[in-house]
Amino acid sequence: MAVSGVDDDFAGTVGEIVAHLEHDPVLVEEVMGNGHTEAVLDALTAKAAKSSVPVHIVLTKAPPGLTTDNTAEELLTLLHARSGEDGVWFVSTSEVGHTALAVYGDIAPSVDNDELMLAGAVREAREAATDAIRDSCGDCFATPVVEAGLVLDVVNAGLPGTYMENPLTDQQIEAYATSTWQGQGTRSPVGENAEMPTPGLYAVVATVTALCVAVVGYRLVQAVGGVAHRPGSGKGTSASSRKPRPAPDPAKELDRARARASSATKKLSAALGRADDLVDWRRRDTAAACLERAETRTSSDGLLEVVGSLVLAQTGLHALETSEGQYRCCYVDPRHGAADTESPLGGGASVPVCRACAGALEKGAELAPLHEKGRLGNRRPYYEGSTVWARTGFGALGGDWWQQVPR
Amino acid sequence: MNRVTRGLVSLGVAAGLAAGSAVLATQVLHDRRADAVAAQGEPLKAEARTDRVVNALAGLADDGVYVAPDARDMLDRAGEKRVARAVAAAQTPVKVVVWTDTRHAGASGFDTVQQLEAGLAESGERGVYLIWQGPENGDINTFGPYGYLTMSPHDEFAGDPSVTLPRLVKRVDGEVRWPERDTESDYWGGVSGGIMAGALIGVGVLLGIGTLYGLFVGTTKRRLPGTWRW
Numbered sequence A: 001m002a003v004s005g006v007d008d009d010f011a012g013t014v015g016e017i018v019a020h021l022e023h024d025p026v027l028v029e030e031v032m033g034n035g036h037t038e039a040v041l042d043a044l045t046a047k048a049a050k051s052s053v054p055v056h057i058v059l060t061k062a063p064p065g066l067t068t069d070n071t072a073e074e075l076l077t078l079l080h081a082r083s084g085e086d087g088v089w090f091v092s093t094s095e096v097g098h099t100a101l102a103v104y105g106d107i108a109p110s111v112d113n114d115e116l117m118l119a120g121a122v123r124e125a126r127e128a129a130t131d132a133i134r135d136s137c138g139d140c141f142a143t144p145v146v147e148a149g150l151v152l153d154v155v156n157a158g159l160p161g162t163y164m165e166n167p168l169t170d171q172q173i174e175a176y177a178t179s180t181w182q183g184q185g186t187r188s189p190v191g192e193n194a195e196m197p198t199p200g201l202y203a204v205v206a207t208v209t210a211l212c213v214a215v216v217g218y219r220l221v222q223a224v225g226g227v228a229h230r231p232g233s234g235k236g237t238s239a240s241s242r243k244p245r246p247a248p249d250p251a252k253e254l255d256r257a258r259a260r261a262s263s264a265t266k267k268l269s270a271a272l273g274r275a276d277d278l279v280d281w282r283r284r285d286t287a288a289a290c291l292e293r294a295e296t297r298t299s300s301d302g303l304l305e306v307v308g309s310l311v312l313a314q315t316g317l318h319a320l321e322t323s324e325g326q327y328r329c330c331y332v333d334p335r336h337g338a339a340d341t342e343s344p345l346g347g348g349a350s351v352p353v354c355r356a357c358a359g360a361l362e363k364g365a366e367l368a369p370l371h372e373k374g375r376l377g378n379r380r381p382y383y384e385g386s387t388v389w390a391r392t393g394f395g396a397l398g399g400d401w402w403q404q405v406p407r
Numbered sequence B: 001m002n003r004v005t006r007g008l009v010s011l012g013v014a015a016g017l018a019a020g021s022a023v024l025a026t027q028v029l030h031d032r033r034a035d036a037v038a039a040q041g042e043p044l045k046a047e048a049r050t051d052r053v054v055n056a057l058a059g060l061a062d063d064g065v066y067v068a069p070d071a072r073d074m075l076d077r078a079g080e081k082r083v084a085r086a087v088a089a090a091q092t093p094v095k096v097v098v099w100t101d102t103r104h105a106g107a108s109g110f111d112t113v114q115q116l117e118a119g120l121a122e123s124g125e126r127g128v129y130l131i132w133q134g135p136e137n138g139d140i141n142t143f144g145p146y147g148y149l150t151m152s153p154h155d156e157f158a159g160d161p162s163v164t165l166p167r168l169v170k171r172v173d174g175e176v177r178w179p180e181r182d183t184e185s186d187y188w189g190g191v192s193g194g195i196m197a198g199a200l201i202g203v204g205v206l207l208g209i210g211t212l213y214g215l216f217v218g219t220t221k222r223r224l225p226g227t228w229r230w
Helices: A014-023 A037-050 A071-083 A114-136 A144-157 A170-174 A199-223 A250-274 A281-295 A303-321 A355-363 A388-395 B003-044 B051-060 B077-089 B109-121 B161-175 B190-220
Strands: A026-028 A055-061 A087-094 A098-104 A341-344 A350-353 A371-373 A379-381 B065-067 B094-098 B127-134 B137-143
Touching: A014 A026, A014 A055, A014 A071, A026 A037, A037 A055, A037 A144, A055 A071, A055 A144, A071 A087, A071 A098, A087 A144, A098 A114, A098 A144, A114 A144, A114 A170, A199 B003, A199 B190, A250 A281, A250 A303, A281 A303, A303 A388, A341 A355, A350 A355, B003 B109, B051 B065, B051 B094, B051 B109, B065 B077, B077 B094, B077 B161, B094 B161, B109 B127, B109 B137, B127 B161
Parallel strands: A026 A055, A055 A087, B065 B094, B094 B127
Antiparallel strands: A087 A098, A341 A350, A371 A379, B127 B137
């Protein structure tokens, strides 16, 4: 059913609208009322009452029978022609919300083109109102009711003398940035539907969180005050011994090694001279080969070469002095002397080491290997390099290794 | 502190953290969803309704038919009575609104229909509403929980509404479906399913964390102190 009383009041034809305007200059129908028809109608009526010139504001559905696309303009023309009333006319029609503005007669004697000046001022004011509305609501826009209000405001403020000038104050503009006047895009959810989580989703979130936090948390708590690790090593060591030892002075290191190498080489040379036929020729042969390679290296500038000279001399002496086995130095650093035992050095390989290094390996303490200078100036254990010494381990790895050493 | 005590402390702390974070996570999930649900319902609250929707709901209250003042040229009083008779004869509660299509009645077309639907569903009953805005223009849908029908305004809204609308109203009983919706339906399969799915996802997350930690160790050569074992 129809809401009582309202039904028959609807001005559905040009004649009915004109009849309404004869006793009320403002017509706002629900179909164009921006959801607040009563409030808008009251506000526009109050503004119209203040106007010193005749105003006619019509916001309604276009009556049936109009023939053009812009029904607002057509309706305005028809209403003016039917009523013959001069003054300001503003018409807006559903569904598109076309607006039409016209001035008939001279409403401002000091202004030449009343309609142009009014339209320009309203357009500027509308821009300002749109900015004000967007400031508080990005999805909102100025509606035909805003424009109707602005038309009345500009008329009441007096037409500006220059084209495209907004004569309204900021306060007047900002009054339109409210839900009564502004329009808003779709607010209800389209397609998506928020629902409370199911028990299953709670369980998923709780389980994932608990599992991850438990595992990570346990490991982190274990880390608090836990034994620190040497960089790049799988073995634990105490936090206090983590600091790397300061590198010894390379020049002193080289001199010291050279002194040892020279004395060992001289000793071997002398021993070889003394050696008579009582010594097996093969052992003498080995000693001679070692001496030959050792002598050329004692004066080298490379620490590894000098150390190599030392080990070669010791190997030669060992060969002359005893027929059993061959000289095995400490793999970690040949300067440690002869190996006493074998220890695993990672990777499952066991190498001969001195007693001190064996103890360090067992405890997982830091080793003090013979270092070489890497290509980038960094120090690294010689056995990480690719020299003949790394390949042979200075004889620690056994075999007739001296034969691999170039003369 | 010996190793066993220390390990037990680690376990206890980790379990506490896990329980606390799980409670926190579910709480956050609950609150965020509750906010989303509340925000979703905001535009459909009674206070947010446009005067057009309020008037329509008031007009529908007695005989289930409302013709807006601006729509009298579409459906006259005689036509309205015929629609009302068809509505009275239908078993399904049917509400018929005739009004003009407009973009300037205070809400978007979609919001206007949603507001009307929310208003109709407020009574707790379920039924069907038809909104005639013109040929091929309007809406046919259900209000209240979980229904659908196969009629569409694009196919059905044609001709004189005083003839078409009563005919459509008569067809509603045969076209509307109220499927039994399983309200217990749970994508994750309830609590036990959720726990299993969560364990699976959690293992995946931990593998990711482990990989990242491995990369960290590989590049910086630094490792967390301590070990997993006691």
